[in-house]
Amino acid sequence: MVEVVTVVSAAMGALSQAKTSVLDPIVDKIAASNDMEEIYTVLNEAVAMLGAKREDHQNVVQRHKTKMSSRTYDQWIRRVNKTEEEVKKLLNRYDKQSKSSTVICFLPRSDFSKEMKKKGEKVVKLLEEGNQLRRILVDQPAESVIKLKAPDIKKFPTLQGPLDETLDLLKHDRVRGVRILGMMGTGKTAIMKNLNNHEEVINLFDIVMWIKVSTEESEENLSVGLLQKTVAERLKLDMAGIGNIDEAALRISYELEGKKYLLLLDDVKDDLDIHEIGIPYCANGSKIVLTTRWNHVCSSLVNRVVKVNYLSLRESWTMFQEILDRPDLKVHLQVEPLVRQIVKECGGHPLLIKIVANVFKMKDEPELWSEGLNSLKRFSEKEHRGLKEMEKVIKFCYDDLEESQRKCFLYGALYPEDSDIYADYLLECWEAEDLLGDNNGARKASMNGRHVLRHLKNKSLLEEGKTEKYVTMHKCIRQVALYISSDDAECKQLVNSSGLRMPPNAKCWSDMNRISLVDNKFEMLPDCPSCDTLSTLFLQRNLALKIIPAAFFKCMKSLKVLDLCHTGITLLPSSLSKVVGLKVLYLSHCKYLMDLPSNLDEFEHLEVLDIRRSGINNIPSQVENLEGLRRLRVSFKCGNENDTEEVDCNCNVISRLSALEELVIDVKSPSEWSNKVVKEIIEKVATLEKLTSLQFCFSDEVVDVIEVVATTLRIHVPEADILHTFIEKTRSWRNIRHIQSFQFFIGCQESKYPRIPEFYEYERYVKYCDGEGSNHPILEDFVDVDAFELVNHKDIKEISDLGIPIPNQVRGCLIEGCSELVTAIDSTTLPNLEHLYMKNLLKLEGIWSDRTKATGLTKLKTLVLSSCQMLKNIFPLVVILQLREMEYLKIEDCSEIVEVVEKAVVATGNMDLLPKLRKLILRDLLNLESICLNESSTWSALEKLKIHNCPTLHKLPFSKDNAEKLQLIKAEKHWWDALQW
Incomplete structure (x- = not known):
């Protein structure tokens, strides 16, 4: 990847010079000339330059063909190809008409001139964008570690012990691999997830790969092809055109060559040939750790065994109390003996302790605890696939549910093991099966469904899946659910x-x-x-x-x-x-x-x-x-990629669907859509009084991130004018301020996702992409939002140039790709802002336009600055004095930054700078010389510091006296060795 960065950076430097020497005359000639032949010639030259630039970029990408090209690059290529085709057609048409003297007399030259100039401006814009494609021709290398959700096991020696033992083994050269061995439900996966996230592991290995190996109930691992797919996705490899598993193995092996990897294989049921997948054997310090119930599995890969036992009674009691979280129970002396017996019934299974504690958490009277214990003891201890205790406890929890909740729980077992179940679709199925009450209307049924879903998650019978939009059922619980349903005559x-x-x-x-x-x-x-x-x-x-x-x-x-x-x-x-x-x-x-x-x-x-x-x-x-x-x-969609016919969507049907509440329109490519088609759909949709969710989606992933809730309005449209027309025409939505919750995605054809982390915490969310000008009517519709993204806006120099008052209640803001932005906010903008992300702002010189006032920054907790190449100043004195709530600061790829804290701040003497800052990340800051020159300043909350590729930073302002909570400094070894103390 270092090679890619070097090549691309050098290429961009040359292209940047070309912009000054070549593009400016082109722009001037196209704008000023009235000579058709001159405009024709200049346009021809410009489109030839664009084609050459495309080929240069494609050559760089081809040299790194194992990597997937970035989405930004792919979109730029598509627009270049389309524009090139349009210009060629225009020039050919001009050539043909110019050859006929009888036609040329009547040729509408002014129209032709305007069209050529318009195309010329488009070509120049694409050339400028091509100049700015820094480090994004191909995807960035895979992250060294992808953190997983893992329970805290520090208080439980039975679990922490195997983790520590495994960590110690990974440091020994003679250890090829480790088998973490234990019965189902003992916490093996919890140990593995903590291992994946451990800071020592991050420092020991170049890359950590987590793979879920198990399949359904059969005693087999996943197929080689599926395992290869998982590994390729983790490594961000482009597997297009790979014909068989042998070719895929070569691609994976090539990518991992020379890398010191840690391979984590969870729930292995049979022997596994990692060489067949493409993973090279552990010859350079690479290691394998796997979890399994079987002592014989993968003996050729591992030469150490770490056993996991059930929790001790003391640990079980501790875990139960933590989950129960009921200090009031201490006053009931008669309850504690019952509680201890209940804990004993769980047999030391962490999963069962979690489930049972969540059941008893809701029982207020001592009598109910006694009845619950008797119920727990009463269940059959008939063994079924080695799950005696598991069956007994889960059956008890199942019987503690209401009738409708039981049926919904058993329904979840229909989905394959370890699958992420899209919650909204699960609710649709529950509703269709009349599991939520069939006489209370759709709205009531939907509310009941969400209540049941929350209840099952609270009792740990369902868990959150890959995102908050999904749920999953633990494989142990699922097996018991299938066992229960086999004895249920109605299920x-x-x-x-x-x-x-x-x-x-x-x-x-x-x-x-x-x-x-x-x-x-x-x-x-x-x-x-x-x-x-x-x-x-x-x-x-x-x-x-x-x-x-x-x-x-x-x-x-x-x-x-x-x-x-x-x-x-x-x-x-x-x-x-x-x-x-x-x-x-x-x-x-x-x-x-x-x-x-x-x-x-x-x-x-x-x-x-x-x-x-x-x-x-x-x-x-x-x-x-x-x-x-x-x-x-x-x-x-059109019939094929070259089909230019208008999309015939038969949208007249829409207005006849009077009961419609949700309409999702999935589009193969935005280029197939004209505004006429979209406006026609909007006019039909505007007549539907019951509609609560409209989505124009340009890929499958949009459905994954947009929740369909009856009380929430979410719309994804290609242009702001279309959405404004929709709001104007729709009677029930005309006053958008009265809608409690919405997510609007405007013009986001290249950037569909909410990019602000934990976006779901914001009820009123707007993402506005590729806008132009100011005082657009659509902006007036969104004066009350919690989160706002402004992406690729073309001609504003600061946020206030939008021409509207920025909502006071905005808590999250992302500004990205606004090519003319010089400064972001002033002292009166975004007074309640908590999280600010600024990315790819090529002309940004400062974050705050007014360096003498900063009254609106007192609530800022997060600041991320990325790829702002002209940014020099971050924290003026008046600003840093206001940032008393800042917890997270990340600065990356900002080549002009010399100091994080300005000298003017340092001159003020000893002070507690950023008193709540816990994490500081500095990456790719090639000219950074200092974080803060005053070593007497204190950093009272700083816990983690990460520094990468900051070659001119030779000294740190931190010590055990002024940063007493600092636990981790992560940096390159050669940089650390050269650091001045």
């Missing part, structure tokens, strides 16, 4: 996701209430299974399934939820019309499915329809007859 579930090549026979389907056959490999289904009681059928991600038998749905009259996502089906059989009670139909990513059944109007109860990324490229006409449809998710 018979057939679940199998272990790579079946043949589906269960028709006899197995009979009398089932729910069937989940996700992630299998079968190509066929039973002809006509008899399952009149079946209410949910999950068949998603069966890619080999292409044909559904004609009579397959004939005996499924009770079916309410059908998920066929990511299957190879080409059509839906006629027997589906027999399923008149169907409420949820998921067909996303069925790319061979070209149409919906003609008799769709028979599905009068259908409430949710998802056909995104299927072969259906518009809103089918049949949909208009679905009077009860509340949620519709569709895709619009």
Whole structure:
């Protein structure tokens, strides 16, 4: 990666000089000339320069072809190609018309001149952007460690001991690998996550890779291909065009060559050949740590074993009390003996202690504790797959739930082991199954569903998934849930996701209430299974399934939820019309499915329809007859990439869906959309009085970060004018200030995600991209926001140039890619700001425009400055005196910064600078000479300091006297060795 940075930096330096010597005359000629031939010539030269610059960048990227090109670079390339094509067509048209003397007399030269000048301005802008592509031609190298959510185990020697032992073993040359061995539920994964996050590990290895190896209940690891995919994603490798596992292994091996890695393999069930995956054997100090229940697993990879036992009674008591968090129980002397017996019943399982403590936390009376203990003891101790204690305790917790909560809990076990379940879709299925109350209306059912979800998470029966939008069910709990459902006459579930090549026979389907056959490999289904009681059928991600038998749905009259996502089906059989009670139909990513059944109007109860990324490229006409449809998710796209025809979305259907609450429109490419199409959709949508969520999405990921809540408005649109028109036309949303919660994404075709960390904490969130000018009407609609992102705004020199008063209540702000911004805020701007992120601001000279006042900065906690190449001053005296709440400061890739704290501040004498600053990160500051020259200043809260690539920083202002809480300094060894003390 060092090579990439060097090459790109050198190239950018040359291009920067070219900007001054070449681009300025081009700009002047295009702007001033009225000579058509001169404009023609200059435009021709400019587009040739643009093509040359594209080739230069492509050559750099090609030299590092194992890395994925960055999204910024990819988007720039697409716009360059499109603009180049447009200019060539324009110049060809001019050539043809110029050759005809009879035509040239009538040629509208002024129009041609305007068009050429407009294209010329576009080309110059792309040339300037190409000059600014610093360090973003290819993705940055993979992070050395990706931190995981891990419980604190320091108070529990049974868990901390194996962690410390493993850490010690990793420092020994003779240790190839370590097997962390223990029974299910003993805390092996918790130990591994703490190992992954440990500062010593970060210092010992170049890269740490965490891989979840287990699959469903079968005693097998994931396939080599899936493991390679996980490793490639972790290493940020471009695997496009890789044809087989051998080629993939070579790519991975090449990337890891010379790197000292730590490979963490969680839940290994069988021997594993890491060489087959592409991971080189441990020859340079690299190590492997794996968790397993089996003593024989991967003996060729590991030569040390660390055993994990169940918690002692003392530790169990400590953990139970911490989770319980009920100091009032100490006054009830009769309760403590009961509590200790309850803890003993958990058998030292950390997971069970957590679950039981959360159950008893809600019991206020001593009598209830006594009854709970008796219930806990009463359950059968019949052993089932070695989960005797687990079954007993989880069954107790299950019985402590209300009836509707029990059914919702068991429903969660339908999803594959360790899968992240999108919470909103889970709620849709619960609602369709009438698990949330069927007579209280959709709004009430949705609220009930969220209450149940919170309750199950509070009791640890469900956990938060990869983000707060997802939930997951621990594999132990899931196994017990399946065991419980097998004995429930009203909840018979057939679940199998272990790579079946043949589906269960028709006899197995009979009398089932729910069937989940996700992630299998079968190509066929039973002809006509008899399952009149079946209410949910999950068949998603069966890619080999292409044909559904004609009579397959004939005996499924009770079916309410059908998920066929990511299957190879080409059509839906006629027997589906027999399923008149169907409420949820998921067909996303069925790319061979070209149409919906003609008799769709028979599905009068259908409430949710998802056909995104299927072969259906518009809103089918049949949909208009679905009077009860509340949620519709569709895709619009052209037939192929070269198709220039207008998108025919059949949007007249939208206005007829009077019950619609959510509309998601997924677009293959923003370039396929004209404003005319979007405005037409907006006009239709504006008539829907029940709509609460509208999304224009330009990739699958947008759905992952935008929550659909009945009381929350979230809109993603390509242009500000469109959203303003929508607000003006929509009766129920006309006064946006009355809406309690919203997220608006305006013009964010390249940058779709909220970028402010923990964005979900802000109720009123606006992201505005690629805007121009000031006093735009849309800005007046958003005077009351909690978080604001301004991305790639073209012509403002400071925030106040937007021409609107910045909302006083803004707590989070991100400013990125605003190429003309010189200073950000003044003393009256953003008075309640807590978190400020400033990135890729090439002309930024100072953060604060007024260096004599700083009355609005007293609440700032976070400041991140990244890639601000002209920024010289950070903290003037008047500013730093106001920053009493600052906790986190990160400065990176700001080449002009010489000092963090100015000399004028130092001259004021001894003071407690930034008294709450806990973490300071300085990266790629090539001219930084000092953090603070006054070594007598105190840094009373500083805990962590990270410094990377700051070659001219030779001295630190910290000591044990003025920074007594400083625990960690992370830096390059050669820099540390040369440091002056």
